[in-house]
Amino acid sequence: MKIVEHHLVQLAAVIETGGVTEAAAMLGMTQSAVSRTISILEKRVGEPLFVSGRRPMQPTPLGEQLGLQGKAILASSRKAMEIIRSFKSGSFGHVRIGGVPFFMDAVVSPMIASFQRDEPGIMIHQSYGNYSDLASELESGQIDVAVTPIGSTDLRADQQFEPLLPARNVLACGAGHPLMRKRNLATEDILNYPWVAPLPGSPLVLDLHNILLTLGIEEVSIRYAGGSLMSVLNYLIGTDALAILPLSVAHSFRRENRISVIPLDIPQPERALGIMTKKRPYSNPAGRKFIGHLRREFSELRRSIEKHEREIHWAHGPFMADRERKGPA
Numbered sequence: 140m141k142i143v144e145h146h147l148v149q150l151a152a153v154i155e156t157g158g159v160t161e162a163a164a165m166l167g168m169t170q171s172a173v174s175r176t177i178s179i180l181e182k183r184v185g186e187p188l189f190v191s192g193r194r195p196m197q198p199t200p201l202g203e204q205l206g207l208q209g210k211a212i213l214a215s216s217r218k219a220m221e222i223i224r225s226f227k228s229g230s231f232g233h234v235r236i237g238g239v240p241f242f243m244d245a246v247v248s249p250m251i252a253s254f255q256r257d258e259p260g261i262m263i264h265q266s267y268g269n270y271s272d273l274a275s276e277l278e279s280g281q282i283d284v285a286v287t288p289i290g291s292t293d294l295r296a297d298q299q300f301e302p303l304l305p306a307r308n309v310l311a312c313g314a315g316h317p318l319m320r321k322r323n324l325a326t327e328d329i330l331n332y333p334w335v336a337p338l339p340g341s342p343l344v345l346d347l348h349n350i351l352l353t354l355g356i357e358e359v360s361i362r363y364a365g366g367s368l369m370s371v372l373n374y375l376i377g378t379d380a381l382a383i384l385p386l387s388v389a390h391s392f393r394r395e396n397r398i399s400v401i402p403l404d405i406p407q408p409e410r411a412l413g414i415m416t417k418k419r420p421y422s423n424p425a426g427r428k429f430i431g432h433l434r435r436e437f438s439e440l441r442r443s444i445e446k447h448e449r450e451i452h453w454a455h456g457p458f459m460a461d462r463e464r465k466g467p468a
Contacts, residue, residue, distance in 0.1 A: 142183065147209030148216070149176045150188065154206040174298050180205075194364025224370065231260040232425030237276055238286035239337060240267045243294060244368045245388040247286050254429060261425045269340040274298065277417055283426045286433070288342055290410030299418050302411035303437040304444075307386040308346055310401040313376045320441040322405050326354045333362035335371050335382035346382050346408050351405045387412070402453045 153173065160345060164174045165466035181188050187204030198206055225231030238247055243265060251263050273285035273296055287307050310329065312318060319330055351359065359381075362373050368388070374398050375382060388399050410429035414430060 140325050142180075142205075144209075144212055146176050146180045147205060148213045149173050149209070149212050150180060150202065150207030151206045152197050153177065153189075153196060154202070155210070156404040159196070162298060164358060179400045191384055194378070225260060227424055229261075229428035229462045230258060230435065232423060233264070234284070234423070234428075234429045235264045235266070235282045236284050236286065237266040237273045237282040238267050239269060239288065239341065241341075241368045241371075241388050242286065242288075243267060243389040244384060246432075246440070248413035249391070250433060253436065254432045258425075258428065261429065263429070269342075273415065278416065283416070283423060285415040285428060286431075287415055288408075288410045288412045289415070290342070290408060292321065294415070297367050297418050298415055300415045301434075302413040302415055304435065304441055306342075306408050306412055307408045307444075308343070308350075308405065308407060309385045309386045309389050310405060311375060311382050311398050311401055312401055313378065314381055314399050316381075318381075318401050319399050324401070326356070326403070327382060329401075329403070330356065331361065332360075333368070333378065333380045334359045335374060335380050336361045336364035337383060338365070338467075340354070341358070342408065343383055343385075349408075350405050352381065385412075386448070387440065387444060390447050391442075394446060400451060402451050404453055 147170075148164065149162060152165050153159055156162045156165055159177070160170050163170045164167075169462045177188065179394050184201065184205075186201050187199055188205065190199060222231065236247070236251075250266065251265065253262065255263065262368070266276075266282065268285075270287050270289065273282070275407050276282045277298055278286055278295060286346065289300050289302075290306075294300055299335075312332075316332075318324065318332075337347055351357070362378075362380060366374060371382060373393065374380060381401070381403075386400070389398065392398055414433060416430070420426070
C-alpha cells in the first residue's frame with residue numbers, strides 16, 4: 140500500500156482547521172477536491188480517519204497519527220517556500236569573496252561585518268589571493284566576487300571589473316618614528332632606515348621597485364619579509380622600519396594612532412581598486428545585495444580618505460602635480 144504524500148498534507152490541514160471547507164481555503168484547493176482526497180485515503184488504509192458526526196471534525200487515533208506525518212510534510216513545504224522567498228529577496232544565501240591580503244584585512248573585513256549586522260542570514264566566506272589567483276578562482280566558480288587592484292592587465296573575456304577607488308600608496312612607519320619629527324623631508328632620508336618587504340606577488344613589490352628607480356635609489360635595506368598585515372604593523376610600531384602600504388590600509392588604522400603616514404611625495408601606480416565578477420554569474424541575490432553594500436561602503440571610504448589626505452602636509456616633490464591632477468584614493 141502506497142500513501143501519497145500530498146494526501147497526508149490535506150489530512151493535516153483538515154485536522155488543523157477542523158473542516159474540509161477551511162482546509163481547502165488554507166491550501167488553495169476546492170472543497171470537493173479535499174473531500175475526495177479524504178475519501179480515497181480512508182479507502183486505501185481501510186479505516187475511518189475522522190469520528191463520524193463530530194463538528195469541528197475530530198480525527199480518530201489513526202487519523203491523528205497520519206495527520207502528524209502530514210503536518211511534518213506541510214511544515215517542511217512551508218519552510219522550503221520561506222527559504223525560496225528569503226533567497227530571492229537576498230536575505231538568505233552564501234557569498235564567497237576573495238581579495239588581496241592587506242586590503243581584505245584592513246578595509247573589506249569591516250565592510251563584511253557591517254553588512255552582516257543588517258543581513259545575519261547571509262554567510263560570507265573570505266579568502267585571499269593576488270589578481271591572477273582571483274581571476275582563476277572566479278573562472279572556476281570557487282569565488283563569487285573579487286576585490287582587487289587592476290592596472291593595465293586585460294580582463295578575461297567572461298569577467299568584468301568595476302573600479303571603486305583609485306590606487307594610492309604611502310610610506311608608513313610607527314607613530315613615533317624620527318622622520319615624523321623632521322621638518323624638511325628629503326628622498327635621501329628614507330635610506331637611513333630598514334624596510335619591510337611587500338608580500339610576494341603583491342603589486343606593491345613592483346611599486347616599491349618603481350619608487351626606488353624613479354627616485355634614483357639603487358636599493359633599500361630589507362630587514363623583514365613575509366608577515367601578515369598585523370605582523371607588519373606590529374613590526375613598524377616596534378622598530379624604525381618603513382613600509383609601502385596602500386593609503387586606504389594606512390587610513391583604516393588612523394584612529395589607533397599607532398602608525399603614521401610619512402608625508403613624502405612618491406610616484407603612484409596606474410591602477411584602481413574595485414570589484415571583479417563574472418559577466419554572467421549564476422543567480423545569487425545575496426551576492427548582488429552584498430556588492431551593492433560594497434559600492435556604498437567604498438563611496439563613503441573614498442570621501443573619508445579624501446578628507447584625511449587633505450589634512451596631510453605633503454612634502455613638495457616632483458610628483459605633487461600628478462597627485463593633485465588625479466586626486467586622492
